[in-house]
Amino acid sequence: MNDFDYAMAPDSGAALAALGPDAKLIAGGTNLLDLMKENLLRPARLVDINRLPLAGIEALADGGLRLGALARNAATAYHPLVRERLPLLSSAILAGASPQIRNMASNGGNLLQRTRCYYFYDAGVPCNKRQPGSGCPAIGGLARQHAILGASAHCIATHPSDMCVALAALDAVVHVRSLRGPREIPFAAFHRLPGDTPELDNTLADDELIEYIVVPASEQYAAHSVYLKLRERQSYAFALVSVAAALDLDSAGRVRSARVALGGVAHKPWRDPAAEELLSGQLPDIAAFERVATRLLQGAQPQGIGVGSNVFKLPMAHRAIVRALETAMQGTVRNTGENLQ
CATH class of the missing domain: 3.30.390.50 (CO dehydrogenase flavoprotein, C-terminal domain)
Incomplete structure (x- = not known):
């Protein structure tokens, strides 16, 4: 792992101001640290956002739920409001990873995790997600875990999240913020198909922070x-x-x-x-x-x-x-x- 600087952001403004091409935000770190250990990601600075007040889970007046980006996956899955109103989401979260990882992984981080394609994680082989234009050895190779829908001539990787599958079904909306102001991203528009730019997993800008996820009222599906x-x-x-x-x-x-x-x-x-x-x-x-x-x-x-x-x-x-x-x-x-x- 390469050397890096570390800072704790006291508020959202400080976190956003610290963002840049060589800086990464860290919450649970369950995927980010893996990428750093494998030498696939080399940020010069990590900005810890765990002090930001973004871990709440609350009901909205219209019957929906607001899930804080820093709420841990386990806390979300077992929250009484989620289990009562969104059992589909609770079940999807509990199907993912392990109890230890769910206790650390944040909701925002879950949305941003990278593919688990074994070629992507092997720095010794080409990968268009790591180095655009270098090639995709999965195409025509060992592709047991790979995509059957929406793939391109440049990438056939799959998105690994369980939580995100339920959020897609429930028409969630991702609320993000930058120094330019807030923005809402419908869940269907948050993640991308690979197309000609497989290195881009989602539509979040480099200077944006996920604050929370809103799931519209969905109690009609709870039964x-x-x-x-x-x-x-x-x-x-x-x-x-x-x-x-x-x-x-x-x-x-x-x-x-x-x-x-x-x-x-x-x-x-x-x-x-x-x-x-x-x-x-x-x-x-x-x-x-x-x-x-x-x-x-x-x-x-x-x-x-x-x-x-x-x-x-x-x-x-x-x-x-x-x-x-x-x-x-x-x-x-x-x-x-x-x-x-």
Whole structure:
């Protein structure tokens, strides 16, 4: 690890003033320090923001919840308001990482974590995310963990977060601030597909600080939601495919509205409102869920070759979507610390 300076920011103004091309903000540090240890990131200065008053979780007058950027993942998942109103989000958080990491990782940091692509973490091989234009050895190589949707000729990495998949399904809004003032970013616009600039993971500017995340009122989905995560081992593994599914059912059992987002399949949480609309007004059944899965996976392309290919993700994702919707129809699965598999 390279030498760096360290400073504790007493307030948001000081934190924003300290930002620059060679400075990074640090809260829990669960991803940032990994990147520094692997010599993939070399900030000259770390600015500790843990004294900023951004760790609160509170109800809003319109029924939504405001989640502080410095609230720890564990505190968020187990907060009574989150468990009551947003069981989908609680379950997604508890499916990620390990208890120790969830106790340290901040909500803002969760949004900003880098891909876990093994080529990205290997400084000895090219990577367009680390050095634009150097190439992507995952394309045509070992791509078991990689994207089947939204990939480009420059990058096929996936976004690793579980929490973000639920936030995408719940139409969250990210509130950020710079010295220029505040800004609101709809969650669908926060993370990016790789395109021609795979080094850019999101639309947060270099001089902006995430202050909090607002989740609109979503209690209509609290009774019928599930976060399904398929992974290679039960403990501390990133998703091969994950599904955040929530249904709002009327008294006759018909779907008023549906939310479905996928993880482990793209450079950002994957959602298609047109697929969700296929369930609107319908009596939920397997045939309807199959149509949703087909629409969500429209255009999916496997990556890699031979035993390194991720072609298995196509049928896996299709079955996972159907299973998640079927489970949500029967009632919410409230996780206590591990995910439904």
